[in-house]
Amino acid sequence: MPKLWGMPDRPDLAAMAAPLTRALMAAETPILREHGLSMWAYAVLLRLDERPVRTQAALAESIGADKTRIISVLDELQRRGLIERSPDPADRRVRLLSITPEGRRLRDAAQAGIRRMEERLLSRLPDDDKEAFVRVLRVLSALPSQEFR
Amino acid sequence: MPKLWGMPDRPDLAAMAAPLTRALMAAETPILREHGLSMWAYAVLLRLDERPVRTQAALAESIGADKTRIISVLDELQRRGLIERSPDPADRRVRLLSITPEGRRLRDAAQAGIRRMEERLLSRLPDDDKEAFVRVLRVLSALPSQEFR
């Protein structure tokens, strides 16, 4: 009696998404290393490239990092002139965070390398599937976690 | 000069896949806990449900686990009668691993709960997108990691 009684014939989503994520991150890591970036540092540059952020806690939150552990990443990025971290004149407790032109250049270079890898990967798919996949991935990855229940 | 020069207008795949994976695993965890299963224990049951496995190292490998750390998971599953671990009569170094009927029942119950959560999630998508997404996810997650370069 092989699974005729309602078991959907596919692996669990997490059982597929997890190895894919692992493989993607493993493929990104060496590309980022060529640019001297850790995964977290890259995540920070990506986030700041969208728009400046007003507090480090907000930045950490928005990239899913720990606000205490991200400090050394910011120290390093600032030291290399890739981000700016200036005290808010209106509230000297908070640090205004923004990417520098140099940081933007590095981010672009790293992302271009990653895109080449990704497009090579996606090129094996039919165009329709590729587009649907990216579209759905965008939607699902942006859902707040309360929606997963 | 805002990104008119070829930068694809979407987040990196890993930047979408990682939060999705996290959210899916976070949603699975409480469901598995109701059945007294850890993520690794569930992965073992899933894998053994396909077909028996001849060595523990092969099992660990095939679910992406560490062969030394999986031992206690197998101990526990065996203790609960969910898997069988018998010495291979032909080579007493190796343990033949298989799921028991009891293990299959538990696996089915857990997976049914997970499927309900997943279908609730996917039900917000157009049918075409949903199918394409699952199809692509299957293909990409099954690719050997050498293909990611």
Place this chain on the structure above:
DNA sequence: GCAGACAATATGCACATGCTTATTGTCTGT
């Protein structure tokens, strides 16, 4: 029969992560 290979197991190190607590400087409401 013995050396070398191999499976399962135990153990330890290094490292990253999530979480908590404490300190310091700064702001805000009263």
Place this chain on the structure above:
DNA sequence: ACAGACAATAAGCATGTGCATATTGTCTGC
């Protein structure tokens, strides 16, 4: 001016993971 809140920072703890090593029992080729 002062108490309480808050941001950044440092430091600690428990956990989990990848990686390496060592031991024991067993097999295989010579």
